[in-house]
Amino acid sequence: MADILEQLEQLRVTERRVAMATLVAARGGSPRPLGAKLFVGEGGRLVGSVSIGGCVDARVVEHGERLLRDNRSERVTVTVDDAEAQELGLTCGAEFDLLIEPISLAGSDPAVTAYESAVRISRSGHTAFVVTTMATGVPARVVYTDAYDGPQQNVFVERIAPADMLVLVGASDVAAALSRLGHTLGLRVIIVDGRERYATRDRFASADDVLVGMPSELVRPFLVAGAFVVLTAHDYKYELPILREALRAPVRFVGMLAGRKRAEAVRALLREEGLSDADVARLHSPIGLDIGGREPEEIALSIAAQLVAVREGKPIARRSL
Amino acid sequence: MTMPYGATVLEHFRRPRNQRTLDRPTAAHEGFNPLCGDRVRIELEVEGAVIRAAAFTANACAICTASASLLTERVSGESVDVASRLTDEEVLADLGADLPAARRLCAILPVRALRAALAGLRRKA
Numbered sequence: 333m334a335d336i337l338e339q340l341e342q343l344r345v346t347e348r349r350v351a352m353a354t355l356v357a358a359r360g361g362s363p364r365p366l367g368a369k370l371f372v373g374e375g376g377r378l379v380g381s382v383s384i385g386g387c388v389d390a391r392v393v394e395h396g397e398r399l400l401r402d403n404r405s406e407r408v409t410v411t412v413d414d415a416e417a418q419e420l421g422l423t424c425g426a427e428f429d430l431l432i433e434p435i436s437l438a439g440s441d442p443a444v445t446a447y448e449s450a451v452r453i454s455r456s457g458h459t460a461f462v463v464t465t466m467a468t469g470v471p472a473r474v475v476y477t478d479a480y481d482g483p484q485q486n487v488f489v490e491r492i493a494p495a496d497m498l499v500l501v502g503a504s505d506v507a508a509a510l511s512r513l514g515h516t517l518g519l520r521v522i523i524v525d526g527r528e529r530y531a532t533r534d535r536f537a538s539a540d541d542v543l544v545g546m547p548s549e550l551v552r553p554f555l556v557a558g559a560f561v562v563l564t565a566h567d568y569k570y571e572l573p574i575l576r577e578a579l580r581a582p583v584r585f586v587g588m589l590a591g592r593k594r595a596e597a598v599r600a601l602l603r604e605e606g607l608s609d610a611d612v613a614r615l616h617s618p619i620g621l622d623i624g625g626r627e628p629e630e631i632a633l634s635i636a637a638q639l640v641a642v643r644e645g646k647p648i649a650r651r652s653l
Numbered sequence: 654m655t656m657p658y659g660a661t662v663l664e665h666f667r668r669p670r671n672q673r674t675l676d677r678p679t680a681a682h683e684g685f686n687p688l689c690g691d692r693v694r695i696e697l698e699v700e701g702a703v704i705r706a707a708a709f710t711a712n713a714c715a716i717c718t719a720s721a722s723l724l725t726e727r728v729s730g731e732s733v734d735v736a737s738r739l740t741d742e743e744v745l746a747d748l749g750a751d752l753p754a755a756r757r758l759c760a761i762l763p764v765r766a767l768r769a770a771l772a773g774l775r776r777k778a
Contacts, residue, residue, distance in 0.1 A: 527688070546712055569691060
């Protein structure tokens with residue numbers, strides 16, 4: 333889930349002009365959220381998607397190539413024929429509206445400038461709103477910070493929120509694999525450890541921050557609403573000081589890599605220190621969905637799957653104890 | 654919970670003394686073991702030649718935490734001169750544990766941090 337700036341960076345390697353297709357309305361259900369984008373490069377490169385693939389994206393690519401040649405913008409409707417879908421037993425009949433516009437990657441294209449500004453705002457911890465007016469032939473955009481309470485008609489409003497944070501304590505191989513997966517899932521990944529030989533840029537190239545020092549102090553600023561805190565240290569020296577605070581903080585998820593017996597022992601120590609049963613019950617440990625697998629990448633995958641389930645509010649998110 | 658290194662280590666790990674930060678430390682040093690990841694920061698409030706208060710913060714094993722707890726108890730109210738001359742052996746004796754060689758560094762990490770904090774104080778003077 334690369335953000336739009338990362339997508340544009342990918343495109344700039346080979347493309348000078350692209351058609352940007354934005355999903356602005358859907359009827360009959362949509363697998364992708366409104367605002368999803370598919371870029372069609374003049375040189376043929378494709379980045380992103382507005383559906384889960386198949387015929388919709390293919391038709392959008394055709395429209396994109398046409399509008400790039402004509403150098404103009406258009407609101408396009410793509411219909412997945414219901415009768416055809418029913419006949420095949422595939423009930424994906426739906427209609428999608430897309431705003432498709434040519435943008436330049438070489439100069440200071442106003443659309444690129446607007447999204448760059450919005451992503452900078454979201455990376456600074458604020459929510460950006462990109463408001464696109466579609467009444468005229470050429471889409472025009474204004475970017476707002478934190479709130480937009482203007483008209484909703486004849487405009488398309490995209491909310492670009494700061495990425496959810498994944499704080500990984502313990503720069504282990506599991507953390508390295510989970511850091512890569514977290515980045516792919518669009519999370520802001522923070523690595524924390526007390527050991528500088530482990531918590532290196534080399535091992536955590538895709539992480540947003542790699543912090544070395546007193547872990548319980550380094551973690552503190554990140555114990556905020558929405559954050560995922562995952563302890564992969566497998567060492568009580570980091571677990572206990574961090575859990576004391578994290579389980580009382582408004583974070584979304586606290587998980588600890590441990591077997592059942594060890595997890596119970598840590599819970600007992602936390603209760604002994606005065607944490608309430610409700611606080612202790614917030615701890616997910618053992619962590620990860622039970623998919624089997626013993627390699628660091630497999631364990632990381634099971635944890636990443638659990639984080640997605642938590643984010644989506646699925647009951648599978650809590651593993652039975 | 655049993656502790657192979659004795660009752661003193663267990664008591665000071667479970668109920669550490671002086672585990673806090675000082676409002677206005679006059680000297681501080683953070684010691685760490687780069688391999689096991691133990692980290693302990695000793696903070697001192699020194700007035701004249703006397704340590705008025707000593708405190709520590711640790712993300713460390715039981716031995717290291719207990720050692721920092723005992724050490725800060727021992728040097729609070731003590732003269733800087735006496736605290737500076739505290740030896741590794743005295744710290745190990747305070748723990749009352751028969752530590753294997755591999756765990757001695759855990760126990761002496763806090764006193765090394767204390768010495769470094771006091772050395773910094775002397776450089777500032």
